[in-house]
Amino acid sequence: MPKRKEKPIILITNDDGVTAPGIKNLVEAVKDLGKVVVVAPDKPQSGMGHAITIGSPLRLNAVTYFEGIEAYSCTGTPVDCVKLAVDKVLHRKPDICLSGINHGANHSINVIYSGTMSAAVEAAIESIPSIGFSLLDYSIEADFSAAAVYARKITELVLAKKLDKHLVLNVNFPAVPEDQIKGIKICRQAYAKYQEDFLERQDPHGRRYYWLTGEFMNFDKGRDTDVWALQNNYVSVVPVQFDLTNYVLKSKLEKSWKH
């Protein structure tokens, strides 16, 4: 008789903070697929990228936001949450790490700025397959119902077949009802960026300060990108890597630099 399979341990984090509706929706969507444990930031950490906390200590506090689910808020960044969860909460590697559902897009170049995605990448560095989920709606009242259906589906696909212990997926959902979603599309990261335009203001003492603003610009006309997929109402899935070596440029340099 085959050995009864143990329930997978599912670590869930995010960057919008433990009280964000997005993480609640994600927990609800997958909680019967395994034993869910939540370790998420105690405050919004959007745009934190792969920041870690070196110069100050971290704290964990048990929270009861998620009925019947072991959950903690953490004073650190999303990446800190993953590190602390593995070392001090789970005392082992979870079977999968899910991050999100983020309020707002993390397609294209956003993968680099996103705390949601950096948490997922951190898990993958630790050989924990992971998925970052993001919905193209910043609103606190965003409708996560279609996103939740697809987040569950993609989590099941990843749990069912071990493709790579360093697997990281950057999954984005278009902000449309479920019946308008055309399916899941495996994509590459679009070449797109922000055109910065800092707003300049003066404080009451006459000193200048600046607010970061920027216009998103997609320079990539490919129909195989995440931006294209989302514009066409597909769920975009970009597999992500943390070997940042540019092998093409490496060859060029080897030829070009005589030393």
Add this chain to the structure above:
Amino acid sequence: MPKRKEKPIILITNDDGVTAPGIKNLVEAVKDLGKVVVVAPDKPQSGMGHAITIGSPLRLNAVTYFEGIEAYSCTGTPVDCVKLAVDKVLHRKPDICLSGINHGANHSINVIYSGTMSAAVEAAIESIPSIGFSLLDYSIEADFSAAAVYARKITELVLAKKLDKHLVLNVNFPAVPEDQIKGIKICRQAYAKYQEDFLERQDPHGRRYYWLTGEFMNFDKGRDTDVWALQNNYVSVVPVQFDLTNYVLKSKLEKSWKH
């Protein structure tokens, strides 16, 4: 007669803060190669990764640490410094962006956590060729003399030949005198990571807190990696990319997921 070439504009930043010896050494090493402008964090920002400041405003303050050089301290992250420098200080793209010289290694997986490297990557996203420099010595009294020689040499190589507008190099220097350096080696990023081990303590009120510590572990036996090069007293140069798509995994997923 050929048009007289204008001096290149060299933007310099770092993550150890504007008063760190490493940035002073970098400025001194390259200041006659072009017009140098410094915009660097007003406090240490190590481990900030690609964090950007969204929820609070930023300030710039002129500083006089660098004789005869236009310089500003910025209240934001290293990536904020690059964005603000281009938009509000230079009002144009510099010809090159240099980041460092970092006090401490940024080889292998450190490229992801490093504010020094994230500043360089941010410049490259903006089509500004860039180089991050790091010395394998954390000390405030580190000897930057050999690093300065090689930083200048590599900056000249990059300025001399436009190989790629998105060029980013992750350059690390072994902490040895110049006569022990065997040369420059173009490498790939080693697969290495930290084994986390949070120190657990109790505050005076009996509540627990955690300090991030970790042991660096290199799992990569390749002789073409940055870690190998540095162990063998080479200056390591890893070309870096910001397209994080894992194309190998993309093909696997396309075959494996039926949908």
